[in-house]
Amino acid sequence: MSLGKHRKRLGFSENGWCEGGSKCRILKSPNFDSRPQNTTIDLLVLHNISVPEGIFGGTEIENLFLNQLDASKKIFKPLLNLKVSSHFLIKRTGSLVQFVSLRDRAWHAGKSSFLGRVGCNDFSIGIEIEGTDFEKFNDAQYDTLGNLIISIKNFLPALSAVTSHSFIAPGRKTDPGPYFDWNRVREAIETAEKNIFLFP
Numbered sequence: 001m002s003l004g005k006h007r008k009r010l011g012f013s014e015n016g017w018c019e020g021g022s023k024c025r026i027l028k029s030p031n032f033d034s035r036p037q038n039t040t041i042d043l044l045v046l047h048n049i050s051v052p053e054g055i056f057g058g059t060e061i062e063n064l065f066l067n068q069l070d071a072s073k074k075i076f077k078p079l080l081n082l083k084v085s086s087h088f089l090i091k092r093t094g095s096l097v098q099f100v101s102l103r104d105r106a107w108h109a110g111k112s113s114f115l116g117r118v119g120c121n122d123f124s125i126g127i128e129i130e131g132t133d134f135e136k137f138n139d140a141q142y143d144t145l146g147n148l149i150i151s152i153k154n155f156l157p158a159l160s161a162v163t164s165h166s167f168i169a170p171g172r173k174t175d176p177g178p179y180f181d182w183n184r185v186r187e188a189i190e191t192a193e194k195n196i197f198l199f200p
C-alpha cells in the first residue's frame, strides 16, 4: 500500500475554487473570462515561470497575474501591458496558489493547438510551476503537482491529458523545459491509478 495513494487530496467547491485551507491560497485574478458553452475540460497544461526571469521566492508572479506589478520598476516594463493568468501557481516551496476558477478560462496558453484543436485556453487548465528552462524543480513542487493533478481529475473526471506549453505552442514556447521531470508526473498518475495520458 503506497503512501501516495492515500494522501489527502485537495477539494474543490462546486464553483471551481480549491478548499485546501492552508494548502491552497486563493488570489483572484481579473484576467479570465468564460469558457465557450458546453466545453469539456480535458487538458492540463504545464508551464514554468519566474518574475523577474531567474529570480525565485518573491511575490512578483502573483503581482503579474493580479495586474499589480510596480510600474515604476524598469525591469517590469515589458510585462506591464500583459493580461495573463493561470489557474494555479506552484511556488519553489511547493505552496499552491489558485488565481482562476476551474470553471473559467484562464489566459495562460496564448496561440496554441493540441492534437488539432486550437485555442487551448478554452478547454484546458493551466498550472505554472515557479522555475526556468535552466534548472531543476524541487521535490516539494512535484509533490504538490502530483496531488493537484489527481485532485483535479477527481473533480473533473473528463480530464484525460497532461501536456506542456511547448507541446501546444511549438517554436514559440519552451516551458516547462528540459529540466522538468515527466517521470514524476507519470508516477503520481500511476500511483493513483488514473487514466491520464502525457504529451509528450
Ligand SMILES: [Zn+2]
Pocket (backbone or CB within 6 Å): 046, 047, 048, 108, 165, 173, 175
Ligand atoms: Zn508557458
